Amino acid sequence: MxxxxxxxxxxxxxxxxxxxxxxxxxxxxxxxxxxxxxxxxxxxxxxxNATARALKTNRSYNLGFLFDENASSGITHPFFAEVINAFKNECESRGYDMTFINRNVGQTQMSYLNHCRYRNVDGVCLAGVDFFSREIHDLIYSDVPSVSIDHVFETRPSVVSENTRGIQDLTEFAIQRGHTRIAYIHGETTSSVTRHRITGFYRTMTAHSLPVPPEYFLEGKYLDSRRCRELVLNLLSLPEPPTFILLPDDVSYLGAIEAANIKGRIIGQDISFAGYDGIQMIQYLKPKLTTIRQNTEEMGKKAADLLIDMIEQPNTAGSEITYITGKLLEGKTVAVLNG
Amino acid sequence: MxxxxxxxxxxxxxxxxxxxxxxxxxxxxxxxxxxxxxxxxxxxxxxxNATARALKTNRSYNLGFLFDENASSGITHPFFAEVINAFKNECESRGYDMTFINRNVGQTQMSYLNHCRYRNVDGVCLAGVDFFSREIHDLIYSDVPSVSIDHVFETRPSVVSENTRGIQDLTEFAIQRGHTRIAYIHGETTSSVTRHRITGFYRTMTAHSLPVPPEYFLEGKYLDSRRCRELVLNLLSLPEPPTFILLPDDVSYLGAIEAANIKGRIIGQDISFAGYDGIQMIQYLKPKLTTIRQNTEEMGKKAADLLIDMIEQPNTAGSEITYITGKLLEGKTVAVLNG
DNA sequence: TTGACTTTCTAAAACGTTTTCGGTAAGATG
DNA sequence: CATCTTACCGAAAACGTTTTAGAAAGTCAA
CATH class of the missing domain: 1.10.260.40 (lambda repressor-like DNA-binding domains)
Structure with a gap:
């Protein structure tokens, strides 16, 4: 041809x-x-021709990206989109292409591992999946090189953002400004990201001998502003409402704004919020949200580098954990109570 | 192995x-x-093994996606992200994988066409690129099957959203509510999307014998809320400012809100806005933006279907144009002047 | 001039499939 | 019983590369 x-x-x-x-x-x-x-x-x-070459050399110069199996938000997810984009850019500059790995190829179901083998990817990056599922386990403990984002497997390298530290910083920030009644609406506890954040929260509160009443500690959902709205409404209806609320993420702030309006609270005065992620678009909102800006650029790039290094120098492959630190972005959503 | x-x-x-x-x-x-x-x-x-099979059959069951060559926003773009996601999902359900096509594979520059050949993709979908560039031309007029989104090539099928109609609807909507001083901040004129929208704007204004003074017709940029802010500020500083402003897209609304605040205008009363795209996140803003919700789901899906059909039944391959109609989402940003 | 190197090239096998063309055996038919 | 079908299976070539092992020709020292 x-x-x-x-x-x-x-x-x-x-x-x-x-x-x-x-x-x-x-x-x-x-x-x-x-x-x-x-x-x-x-x-x-x-x-x-890459296919012919791949057949002979067993190297496809193609990397898999596996994420968000339930495909609820997919690539549309503002945080992951940035990570994927950075990953993709780094891949490209190192001569690799990127293919999404999924389970349903055509009619037939295919395991992630089989999809990787089928496509002959040189390695795969995992993010935002159910890291505790059997399928992921099979993939991680197979011979296909892999790296995970925001979750660590003992035998594989990983890139994790310092979630404990992030929430710690945020909580500390609130406390320094005189807040003592601090609530936390956290994300799904099934992810280790959430658990690390919760640790950071409790650690800081305990360090300052501040109580966390059970009604101040609620399980919300990531990216679900509607649910966040309800929970904030609940919190604000409490006989003794919190003065500061940690939200699951930035997107949740949209719901928080609504709730505050309904309750007639002025954000940054009567009620304080902090988000997580540092999504660009959210930063345009008024009042500007205090949050942790995740270094998505670095996360994606580093993940790609770790993976490619592992592929190109298999002997030096370890299982190191690379921590990426976020940065506190000070907005206008936190009132100063001890002015 | x-x-x-x-x-x-x-x-x-x-x-x-x-x-x-x-x-x-x-x-x-x-x-x-x-x-x-x-x-x-x-x-x-x-x-x-897909590679071995591909070598023999010359079919890779892998589709290329080519978009946004300058990589400014990339996959992060809220509109394209949705389209790509829909495209990807449809590919998968029909047994294809998706790979991004780009120019810089490793150190060496590679033309889009060569990248397609190199990867042996069965076809490629183009969106958000510079459709007038030489490289794209070479690709489109090559033997690799292709489909384009929001741009039509005579020899290839395409999926285009009814941009003319969308702006027409929006302008008509404004006029029905008594607006006559209508400004349009449009996106880059290099894209045919913009040109179609401009046509819709002028057509409607002319139909109602409404004038479009030059100072009401400004070139903005897509996804650039900062620039939009400046332009809205300019418009509002005019001796006779418009009462209604069509924005380039939804994201620009973020800048418009700021400008209105600075000028002390209440949106939906003193000044009216309309966006374009219908991005979920923006819909949470107050006041809720009146806009055209693009059917990204349908666009991505249809593009994938057209492409795969073309690949699987080359004889029936045409160059049809599939129009996808958006839907006017009525928010609270348009004042009724003839109440 | 000879042997030992170097340098530069090539033949051929291999990678994991698909597909054409036959082949064999069993059953059907007369 | 001989022949024709039919149903099922296999041998082998091919797809476009890479890579090993070695060949051919040139260089150089003794």
Missing amino acids: GITIKDVAAKAGLSVSTVSKVFNHYADISPETKELVMEVAQSIGYYP | GITIKDVAAKAGLSVSTVSKVFNHYADISPETKELVMEVAQSIGYYP
């Missing part, structure tokens, strides 16, 4: 092997031959 | 050809043999 290495060989009057060697930078090729081959290749528009 | 068809053949006591035929649903296989092969394959965890 297309132009193959044979065409180049024929036109250059050389063997296929020689042409191949030129493209793979072998040493035993004279400069003249090299130049000739390149010229001919250029002139007839030859480009090596 | 992995488990191959040979292993299955050996264990089942059959030839490689027979096993292959089972997996490709050939007719000349007895039910018993079929079952045996499936059983053995299952038991040793065999899955056909």
